[in-house]
Amino acid sequence: MKGMTIIVKKITQLVAPIIFLFGFYIVIHGHLSPGGGFAGGVIMAGAIILQILANGNILNNLLQEEHGMELLESVAIFLFMLIAVLGLLVSGTAIFFQNFVNKGVWGNLLSAGFIPIENIVVGAEVFAAISTIFIAMVVYNDEVKK
């Protein structure tokens, strides 16, 4: 896939990290404000998509990236499940999805028990999944054109 002009490339270089950071902000504040893992993950994937669109990419690099994203996705979704199962094992009451971490003070960033952790895992999962879908489409497009 070919890239765009130098103006677009430079602007993207400036903007993409900020978008990524904003996505991460949404993810870690999921338990305090609107948004959360899913919305933040999509925004984070947006930064990657922007980079690929602006700078273009070589097919082999894309395939490698897809491989890594798939691994991240599977690990994230497995971690989500593992945390839920930990509730079953750690807490004395044996309850699936038990919030076993100390809940802290309401309104603090570090509060609400394991919900922020789950949010981060969901964010990673959605980020990887949306990027994988996009990269798969680009790869398909490139292969058809070949």
Place this chain on the structure above:
Amino acid sequence: MNSLIPLFVIIPLGSAFLMVILERFLKNICKVITPFALLSLLILTLHFILRVEDTQIYKVGGFEPVNGIPIAIYMVIDGLSKFVLLIISLVGFFSILYSLSYTNQYTSENKFYVLFSLLIAGMNGVVISGDIFNIYVFLEIAAIASYALVAFGVEKQQLEATFKYQILGGIASMIILMTIGLIYWNTGTLNIADIYTQISNQNSLFLKFVSLLFVAGFGLKAAIFPFHSWLPDAHSSAPSPISAMLSGVLIKAIGIYVVFRLFFNMFPLSHEIAMTITVLGTISMIVGVLLAIGQWDLKRLLAYHSISQMGYVIIGVGIGMLVIVTGGDKKIAALSIAGGLFHMINHSVFKGLLFLNAGAIEYRTGTRNLQRLGGLAKFMPITSSTSFIASMSISGIPPFNGFFSKVLIIVAAVRAGYNWIAFFAVFVSVITLASFTKVQKYAFHNNDGNKWLKKNIKEVPFSMSFSMIIMALLCLGLSFFIVPEVRDIFLNPAVQILVDTMEYSTKIVGM
């Protein structure tokens, strides 16, 4: 609370995600993990059936009800759930054993096992879920996994079939989601037991509308008569162990089971709905078999028979519903429902076996066109004999299991006064026998099969023949469900849930 209940979802879901990670490092890990996961599910189900009595509920997250209103997600295991879980894990385990050799022909085998585990997780989730929204969520997991599995061969015909299946399945899911929204709007709750307490006194137009939407939505998933057109394509194009799962288990777990659960335990029983279900069941029984007899594609023929046999299950339970609504003898209702549920497990076993046989034939000869087959009995003795047993079971020949369940349904229909339905049930059974005589003749006998000699056709590998033999033995073994002592353990708890319609909600709201 019984903390073993969430394991029914955790085990298949966890093994699916674990396999996606591990398959990068260990090539054949999927073929080890999946059978063990399925085996542990089977053991867990048997533990629940044999050791745990009464209704068990589980509140996810441990949230207790507030002022008697349930707020947590409920997982419920009662007689009916246990019965359907038994079907899922039994057929699932033998299908996966069969797949171990069968999937060698595909390039990305590992994805097959991942999707298979997700399919099992979705179906288990539907069966143990206690609220309608989670039924929808798990139903989608199962449905999306099955869309991908139908297209697993990625050939033209399979892609077309899965496209059709996705569109109709998507319409069904949309109808179901919309109906759930309507119910939530009216009652303010999603818990099945809680909904029952709120709408049990109503008899409004709204309820009738919502019931009909559910019949349409889950009817599409279960391939009841006017909604059946996707089934023959999808079930015949899928890889054979998946066809066995789709026909044998999926249409029951996410279609028929939910219909029974909702119309017995959530909606107040109504004569109109009972009549609708019974009539649709009768029509699909007749239409399915009439469409089946002319088919020459072996798997397509079997798929049409699935529609017909599901008709038996529906009329069995439908007559029971009619008898309860009209205030008839509860013993007749129980007999009829027992017949329907008994036919459900029987059908999953013999139809699963028939699809596995069809897969074995396709695996060795490369075709499933009956006109090009013939004389295979000499070359594939195990496939031939197990297929004979399954054919006799589906046609209702004693002493195989299909006979006993059909007899129960027909006797109940006559005693309840629905003579026409009994007549049609016998009539369809005769045509079924005719069409399976055709299968036996054209696939296994007909000619001396000298053309197979040149191609060096032999029996299928061990894992495939082993699971076919066990399924054939089950066709005989399930006949023992008719013995009262065995029936008390496996069948009667499920029947009891459907006959005492109110008990479900009083038990759960009380806990």
